[in-house]
Amino acid sequence: MSFSHAGNPSIVFYSALPSKNIKFIITHSGDWKNSGVWNESVVVPGAQMSHPDIAYNDSDVPLVSSCGSAFKLIFSYCNGSLWKNQKASGSCYLYTSVAVNPVTKMPAIAYYAGSSDKKLYYTEFDGFTWSWGRCVHKEGGYGKSCSLAFNSSGYPGIAYIQDKTGDLWYAWYSGSSWNRMCVDDVSPYKKVPDVSLAYNRSGCPGISYYDGRNGYPGDLKFAFCRDVSPGLWDIENVYSDSDSGIYNSLEFDPVLDMPCIAFYKEEGTSTASGGSLYYCKKGFSPDSNFSYDVYPGDDSIFVSFSDKTFSQIHVNGYHWDFGDNTTYDGRNPPVHHYKYAGEYIVSLNTTNLFGCDKIVKNITINPFSLFFKDKTRGNAPLTVNFADKSLGMPSVWNLSFGDGEYYNTTGFFPERLSHLYKKAGIYDVSLLTDRDGLSDLKICENAVTADLNTSFDTSILSGKAPLTVSFNDTTKGEPESFRWSIDGIYISDEKNFTYTFALPGLYNVTLNASTGPLSCLCSVKVTVNENSSSKIKRPVRDYADTDASSDGYHGIRENEENKMNKSIVYAYDLNAGDIVSFNFSKGSIKKLSVAVRRHIEKIMFEVESGKKPQENYIRRLSPVYEYENISMKWSPESSLVAASVRFDVNKSWLKRYEKNGENVIFKIYNSKRGVWSGLPVETDGCNDDLCSYSARIPKFSYFAISVEKNTLYMPSNTTDLKAFSDKVKGSNAKRNYAAPYGVSG
Incomplete structure (x- = not known):
């Protein structure tokens, strides 16, 4: 059975009397009419006792598949009032099914064929010829009572019976291959029953079939899968009176989308008693969700x-x-x-x-826990006001401020709740609400940040050398660690400390207070003025490695070491408050000045030019003018308050790397960490050949006179550029010339 586009049901069937013909009938009203030339016609005369099938194309032309004489697969269509027949395959055994692909608009046929081992096949028309039949189920005996249909995507599906067991099977094409599954065990009692496949508008498959598993009489059943991809099938009895449905055909109403079945019902107790053709339909109530x-x-x-x-x-x-x-x-x-x-x-x-x-x-x-805060960041101690904005009318509140303190209440939350964060930190705030056992937890990470507010007091900010100053921390926010530095040089990690400035100058004292990931800096300037001689216990004394004085306070050691870029100076009986200078004739360091903290019986300094530390790995450094190694002997470094050096750099070397001599740095080597650190440098002036610089040093170690990276100076005028080029091309160019950082070759 099939519906025309006008909604009229039509049926194609095999008629044994008066001759073996495939017939077609159609109704144009609510009544079935099977008499009269205009509503009944012969499609294939002299056909085998086969199971034909019918479909309509887009032009509302009926298409019929059947098994003709000599077991040939016949395809028929009506071009008005006459039927045209053509051979679609050379082999067919009784069972055929035709359908039109909604995408290609071309007909296709499923059929049962073969010599001894019959199987299920599928063929389609391309507009000119029928394709070679493709085997759908390769096992023999599968394919009787086949029924072909297409879903809205143009993919075919076939319902069919397994000959020996009587199982109902469903095969569907996924776009690349055929898939198969067993739907029901029908176990026919007498004959192989008809099955009919159709798709509703949603692409869900439905199958009508005869079930004879309980013997005579059998039942007409309907199987429906609510999923486009087959899974579970809903199976129900359609008709159980007499022996109903051994021959049947299914279609979905194109208007109401409900299943309609035409079926044969026996009127007696056996097939010899004859029967009648019936038509039924069903609609589904909705499935609410x-x-x-x-x-x-x-x-x-x-x-x-x-x-x-x-x-x-x-x-x-x-x-x-x-x-x-x-x-x-x-x-x-x-x-x-x-x-x-x-x-x-x-x-x-x-x-x-x-x-x-x-x-x-x-x-x-559940309730939704929500809260408002008027501040997210500020200096500790920080006051933050909280307000409840929870939804669902909670009756219990538990607010955690993140600093170990909580606020719990029942029945009422204040309009504004204030909390003081005394200690600096980053705090997570959470609110747990509850109503009748239903709860919700809201966690705001990093909700409040209370910053440190670093500050400190000084006993005095200016005075004459030596100047002793006490520094006392007054930071708010309860910091956990302290780091004091003077002119960028680390001095102490105590909360409070006292320091004596022995040399005149302007000093920048900095406190870096921290707690966790938070830190804050505070700096003050301390001015140390030069003292008159009456304020110094002992006058400033200068010593030189070339002096030959024997006044008991200094001397030099003349030996082979002095011939190897090493200068040695020493002195005796130095008192607290003395400022002592040592002058050197070798190397770039010309003067070393120290301030004495306490009495020193004897002290010696060695300055070795050109010597660099033994580093564990090669590092790319800025161009180095000269390495210096300064060491102190006979007395600990703690006996000194401060030390500074003055050194000279040749102008011709400076001209290679920078123009004004402003980028010179004095580096100190940290042997424990294996790194170089720059020290603050002051320019003391230049003459025709040299530029002089001074730097305060925190300890005695290896030093390097260098310039900042990427400061190679290129002359701008032609004359200077030629002279520069000639110097680079000279015999010492490879030894003296250093390329800027990152340039090789």
Whole structure:
């Protein structure tokens, strides 16, 4: 059976009397008419006792497949009032099924064929010829009573019977291969029954078939899968009176999308008694379902409901009950507002032409914990005001401030709750709310940052050398660690400390207080003025490695070491407060000045030019003018308050790397860490050949006179450029010339 585009049912069948013909009948009204030339016609005369099938193409032309004489597969179509027949395959055994591909608009046929081991095949028309038949089920005996149909995507499906066991099978094409599954065990009692496959508008397959597993009489059944990809099948009896449905055909009504079945029913107790042709249809009541999404709103909890009802035909009635004494009639209601958190029973009742269905769901709506704070960051001690903005009318609140303190209350939350963060830090704030056992936890990470506010007091900010100053921390926020430095040189990690400035100058004292990842700097300037001779216990004394004096305070050691770029000076009987200078004639360091902290019986300094430390790995450094190694002997470095050096750099070397001599740096080597660090340098002036610089040194170690990286100076005028080029091309160019950092070759 098939419907024309006008909605008229038509049937093709095998008629044994008065001759073996394939016949076609159609009705144009509510009554079946099988007499008269205009509504009955012969499609294939002299055919085998086969199982024909019918379909309509887009032009509303009926198409018929059947098994003709000599077991040939015959394809027939009507071009008005006459039927045309053509051979689609050279082999066919009784069972055929025809359908039109909705995508290509071309017909295709499923058929049962073979010599001794018969199988299920599929062929399609390309507009000119029929394709070579493709085997769908390779095992023999599978394919009787085959029924072919296409889904809306143009993929074919076939329902068929297994000959020996009588099982009902379904095969479908996925785009690359055929897939198969068993639908039901029908176990026919007498004959191989008809099966019929059709798809509804959603692409879900339905199959009508005869079930003879319980013997005579058998039942007409209908199997329906609600998924496009076959899974579970819903199976129900359609007709159980007498022996019904051994021959049947299924289609879905194109208007109502409901299954319609034409079937043969025996009227007696055996097949010899004869029978009649019947037509039945069924509509499905809707299968109600819905989904929902809960989220916070402005002043209440919002729930968005979406209808997910399944129905083969139009649903003409929706009724929602939200469980809070409110209802709505319509498919998808507007967002619903729940003021209170709790358990709600929500129902949806749907109706179509064939019945109604109701679904009930229990919905749990928890409160939403929300809070407001008027500050997110500030200096400790920091006061932050909190306000509750929770939804769902909670009755219990537990607010954790993140610093170990909590606020718990029941029944009422204050309009404004103030909390003081005494200690600097980054705090996570959380709020737990509850109503009738339903709770929600809101955690805000890094919600409040209380910063350190570093400060310190000094006993005095200016005075004459030697100047002793006490530094006392007054930082707010309870810092955990301290780092004091003077002119960038680390001095102490104590909370408070005292320091004596022995040499005149302007000093920058900095405190870096920290706690966890937070830190804060504070700096002051300390001015140390030069003292008169009356304020110094012993006058400033200068010593030189070339002096030959024997006044008991100094001397030099004349030996082979002095011939190797090493200068040695020493002195005796130095008192606290003395400022002593040592002058050198070799190397770039010309003067070393120290301030004495306490009495020193004897002291010696060695300055070795050109010697660099033994580093564990090669590092790319800035160009180095000269390495210097300064060491102190006979007395510990703690006996000195401060030390500084003055050194000279040749102008011709400076001219290679920078123009004004402003980028010179004095580096000190840290042997424990294996790194070089730059020290502050002051320019003392230049003459025709040399530029002089001075630097304060925190300890005695290896030093390097260098320039900043990437400061290669290129002359701008032609004369200087030529002289520069000639110097580079000279014999000493490779030894003396250093390329800027990052340039090789």
